Amino acid sequence: MTSPLPWYVAGPLIGLMVPLTLIAVKRPFGLSSNLRHICAACFPSRNVPFLQYDWKAEQWNLAMMAGIMVGAALMVFVGGYPMDTFLPPWAYTPIGAVVAGASGVAIGFGTRYAAGCTSGHAITGMATGQLPSLLATVSFFVGGLISTHTIVPWINGLLGGTQ
């Protein structure tokens, strides 16, 4: 497969991750918690209570993260899926990689502060009728729209983001 799935196939399959994850591991589907598990496993600090918890009980989530990496690798290295639009062209420049890394910092900080990301809030939380997730999802989009109309054109223009 080298061309995108139609939305009406992709959307429902993504939605099925909610019941599928519950059936498979009896836990809600969500992916940003892995970043916390990695911090807790690699940098356990006694004076950071947020990282003092039994991350080993959440290893299924790290296994899911590993699976995502393998699944994506299969699509690209076995299936030959073209990846040229998956990251901004500027990300491949040294300065761009720094901007990408800084964006990563904001993604890690923001998703943990909001206690969830697109999978945990926008998909799982919305599908299970949770008001905090609706507010989180609205916040994701408001934040995205603000940067789309402020820093995004500036970054793309400065670093060469238009294709």
Next chain:
Amino acid sequence: MILLRGFLVGIAFGMLLIGSEVASWSRIQDMFAFADARMYLILGSAIATGALGYRILLRSTTTAKTGDSPYRVPPKELTKGTIIGGLIFGAAWAVVGTCPGPIYALVGAGLWPALAIFAGAIVGTGLYARLRPILPH
């Protein structure tokens, strides 16, 4: 076994993140520019399908003894962070086009700048863990 099952669901989701192109920066740019309905249709149909699947799962697993299902997702907490953190994440999502799931997928796909995003995301999470006591919640 739970690890294997998590891993297998992950493989399916990793393939979907690429095949649906929701992990694509240009798709996210189009989404925030309202240039293409695709991402909204995917998200909307994902939520609808997830909600339907969840309802069916709850109904078919509700026990008479407890009157509830062991699969019920616990309620999420609403804090100031839900909004503030959400705005920060959203702002960065529009810049680089990746949320956490796609970060892992793009690392697996061998796109090297994704390693910088991944490392940054770990640093950002650690930063939150450190600053958490002084942040408004």
